[in-house]
Amino acid sequence: xxxxxxxxxxxxxxxxxxxxxxxxxxxxxxxxxxxxxxxxxxxxxxxxxxxxxxxxxxxxxxxxxxxxxxxxxxxxxxxxxxxxxxxxxxxxxxxxxxxxxxxxxxxxxxxxxxxxxxxxxxxxxxxxxxxxxxxxxxxxxxxxxxxxxxxxxxxxxxxxxxxxxxxxxxxxxxxxxxxxxxxxxxxxxxxxxxxxxxxxxxxxxxxxxxxxxxxxxxxxxxxxxxxxxxxxxxxxxxxxxxxxxxxxxxxxxxxxxxxxxxxxxxxxxxxxxxxxxxxxxxxxxxxxxxxxxxxxxxxxxxxxxxxxxxxxxxxxxxxxxxxxxxxxxxxxxxxxxxxxxxxxxxxxxxxxx
Numbered sequence: 001x002x003x004x005x006x007x008x009x010x011x012x013x014x015x016x017x018x019x020x021x022x023x024x025x026x027x028x029x030x031x032x033x034x035x036x037x038x039x040x041x042x043x044x045x046x047x048x049x050x051x052x053x054x055x056x057x058x059x060x061x062x063x064x065x066x067x068x069x070x071x072x073x074x075x076x077x078x079x080x081x082x083x084x085x086x087x088x089x090x091x092x093x094x095x096x097x098x099x100x101x102x103x104x105x106x107x108x109x110x111x112x113x114x115x116x117x118x119x120x121x122x123x124x125x126x127x128x129x130x131x132x133x134x135x136x137x138x139x140x141x142x143x144x145x146x147x148x149x150x151x152x153x154x155x156x157x158x159x160x161x162x163x164x165x166x167x168x169x170x171x172x173x174x175x176x177x178x179x180x181x182x183x184x185x186x187x188x189x190x191x192x193x194x195x196x197x198x199x200x201x202x203x204x205x206x207x208x209x210x211x212x213x214x215x216x217x218x219x220x221x222x223x224x225x226x227x228x229x230x231x232x233x234x235x236x237x238x239x240x241x242x243x244x245x246x247x248x249x250x251x252x253x254x255x256x257x258x259x260x261x262x263x264x265x266x267x268x269x270x271x272x273x274x275x276x277x278x279x280x281x282x283x284x285x286x287x288x289x290x291x292x293x294x295x296x297x298x299x300x301x302x303x304x305x306x307x308x309x310x311x312x313x314x315x316x317x318x319x320x321x322x323x324x325x326x327x328x329x330x331x332x333x334x335x336x337x338x339x340x341x342x343x344x345x346x347x348x349x350x351x352x353x
Contacts, residue, residue, distance in 0.1 A: 087119050087242060090318045091178050094240055097317055097335050098179035104156060106183070106346055107235040112160035113146030115240045115314055116170065117178075118247065123263050124318065126311055127243070128303065129167060129251070130258040140257070142303045144310065145170070146236075156180060160239040168259055169250030175241040181313065182338040184236040184306060185345040233349045238310045260301065262292050267308075267315040268323040275325060283344050286328045288312055313338070 104110070116127040133139045145164035153159045157180065161172040249259040272291035279285065289304035290311075303311065312327065316334055330337035 082122065083119050086122070086124065090117065090124060091242070093318050093320070094179045094314075097181055099182050099335075099339075100180055101155065103183050103235070103342065104237070106185070107233055109233060110149040110156065110159075110235045110237065111147055112149065112156045112163070112237045112239055113144040113310065114160040114164045114170075114175070115144055115238055115310060116164070116175070116243045117240065117264070117314075118243050118245045118261070120245045120261070123265070125261040125263055126267075126314070127168075127247075127249075127259060127261055128301070128307070129256045130260070130301065132253065132255055132257045134254060142301050143307050144238075156237040157239050160237070167252050167256050169252075170243065170247065174247060175243055177239060177241040179240050181238040181240060181310075182335065182342055184238070184309070185342055185349060186234045186236055186306075236306070238313075240314060258299075260294050260296075260299070262301075262303070262311075264311075264315050265319060266290065266292060267312045268319060268321055270324070273325055280345075280348075283341060284328055286326065288325075 118125050118127065127144075128142050129145060131138055131141045131143060145167045146160060147163040147166075149156070149159045150162070153162060157177055161170075161175060161177075164170040164175070165172065251257070251259055267290060270290045270292070274289040274291075276287040276289075277284070278287065287305065288308040289302060290308055291300060291302055293300045312323070313329070313334070316323070316327070316329065316331065322331060328337075328341070
């Protein structure tokens, strides 16, 4: 091996995905990949691996872990094993709902959102952003990182990752993409119902405008009676991925005011919750609104509309439990019910052409 190297001191049987990094030193620069080999021995060992951007800036002394001598390594490894089991089980469930590019052809006007998951203290969390008050559309709303498809994007996943990097400083290599869920079709009827619904306090702009803050093709014209006259149908693809629990967000102040976490289980058993009901093209639509108070700073957030629907859907997939409120999905067959809803709405949208 040439170029830059890292020396890793690891506990025995530590999973390759999370080596116990006790000592690292940089000998230069390299663009090569890095590798990790688990030790079959019962003693800690030193391994030489290639450079990796995660590891730059950690020139620590090469010493034996004090936990190895104190006998606390096993409990730590047990906790790590429990975390890995939690994440692995979630990934397995999510992959069963991966539709890939199956529906990407339905519309040319597309955008993607990233649903970032992470494991922390034995629980799964979703990462959300609070939109900047400076934005013209939907200032101060809660949403996932996301935006419109650009011609330079390879696919829907690339769109979600690019937008996440621009908004919160989450680099593509920091995300392990697990799946693409059934897209959400957003059309003019949805917008009309959202704006003119008696439940506007629940669904308001988060349902109507949530993911269109930077869509140049999103054109809405209003008459004096506030009726929507034109809107291009849009296909929104939710991309689900895992990020490291130690990720430190760097919000773009022009777009994001704050970043916060919500336990995934909260979307099945919330403390404060409201819902509204709509019927469109024979399809029953439930507008969800979760109120969550962050225990770290006491700030209360309202997660609603399409953001709430996507968070709820992921919680149903991973946790596999019945929520404490009514949902529009068939809990015995989440994927089929969501696909059926998409195709119904697409048929309705195309029938207007």
